[in-house]
Amino acid sequence: MRDGVELVEGVHKLAVLRANAIGDYLVRLPAIQALRAAYPAAELVLLGTGWHAGFLAGRPGPVDRCLAVPPTVGVRDDRPPAPAAEVERFFARMRAERFDLAVQLQGGGRHTNPFVCRLGARVTAGSRAPDAPALDRTVPYTGHQHEIHRFLEVVSQVGAAPGDPGTAAGRDRCRPGRGGGCPCRG
Secondary structure, three states, X not given: OEOXXXXXXXXXXXXXXXXXXXXXXXXXXXXXXXXXXXXXXXXXXXXXXXXXXXXXXXXXXXXXXXXXXXXXXXXXOOOOOOOHHHHHHHHXXXXXXXXXXXXXXXXXXXXXXXXXXXXXXXXXXXXXXXXXXXXOEEEEOOOOOOHHHHHHHHHHXXXXXXXXXXXXXXXXXXOOOOOOOOOOOO
């Protein structure tokens, strides 16, 4: 248990949905690092875009593997939507991955929560705007919240809770030589 929230039992493989540009990835990095710390033995798979695999290859970090998400309305809008058959093949491959946990770190969930549900994970988590379907563990989506804090709040719902860089303890962790790693740096 971390900060009063139970870890999900038996997580051997977890997926994180974040299929956008580099700045979006970097803003989610503290939350992804918190997941890695909470589930150190699990394979952490980033569901992103094609550039993620090349960019992260050979670099130290919390991600074990990257899989490209097909262009999909509201999830990956950088290209026209992929044909339905391609999207169905993607979800069949994702269900075959047998994720224990899937975490949505991409907005309020109107399009992304149904996407995460289709992965077939045993437990799902993410944020939820009023017009979004629920996941197993959600936090209300607040538009006026710093994104780093929003997604740290999301991962806290599955027991992943690093020191908050906005607190004295979190800032202290970010000082060189303090140990423990900085949640706001990769």
